[in-house]
Amino acid sequence: MSAKNFRIIKSEIRVLGIDDGKFIPHTQGNVIVVGVVFRGGCWIDGVMHTRIAIDGLDATEKLASMINTSPHRRQLRLIMLNGVTFAGFNLVDIKALNSATGLPVIALTREKPDLEAIHQALQNLPDNEERWRIVLAAGEIHEITCRGSKLYMEMAGLSGADALKIIELTSTRSCFPEPLRVAHLIASGITP
């Protein structure tokens, strides 16, 4: 899917922020993943959830299904992920998620992803070549500045300029977009 150019970015653009709950690493089981629908950087319109396997390979498919079956789907204009690694090393293929949902995807982190360390850790998991392919499929890691702080961004289905505008627009409370800040608060606040 080619990059979407936003004709206009509305101040109340509906953005879905996604993060995963807490879990004990290297165990078996599922983790809850929470999606929060924000209007711009201000109001919460809704919350959705799914469950993915710890160190599994179902994150992309489960997120796409959560989004496509949501009553909020038609209002959504963008997906924001707290990085591409969920539930340990259950990796989200942001290009595939973009294709499956028709929505642009931004994966954002405060720390620069350490590709060497990820590659190393993947050696201990099954399907490590497929996982590494997904990591690389996220494409270039862009260092950006938001309200004076450095952030690291990967993206699929939109231009870098539009991505930056939407990150700035939604970072109303801190130097991180509200949809992701709040998705993190919810996902970690509802898990033991």
Added chain:
Amino acid sequence: MSAKNFRIIKSEIRVLGIDDGKFIPHTQGNVIVVGVVFRGGCWIDGVMHTRIAIDGLDATEKLASMINTSPHRRQLRLIMLNGVTFAGFNLVDIKALNSATGLPVIALTREKPDLEAIHQALQNLPDNEERWRIVLAAGEIHEITCRGSKLYMEMAGLSGADALKIIELTSTRSCFPEPLRVAHLIASGITP
């Protein structure tokens, strides 16, 4: 505990909004209850949770424990509940919650609580006299107006005038306080 008089109500007063998740009525088991810490009617500072029994009698104790052990406890100034009935007929004793936490409590609903129907329904449950005592312990049901809409309020540990001010202050998005609107979106959005 006597009614607290707020010397001043700050625009960013920390309010905890509480609501329960979805469940199948008349079944056995637990339901998640979510608490959302708001600064006034605008920003989310944190999320907490506990679990209570469907039609159980542990709501007051579990909420008090969730609040008193939270890292947000010292910032909190008020508790708002989406009514006093949680998880079916697991009733919150708002006076006891006020005493156990030292925080004023407002229970707010859009519909007027139908005491006759509640009394009737309680006949089918164990400990129905204790449950009815808790319903009555919430005291007078005040009909109030918030942004032109009627709401029904019970309260413990604060004056009616202060309760009204805080409800108005936090109802930034709709005719219902944000802490309760968002607690409902989260609790229902994370349950199947």
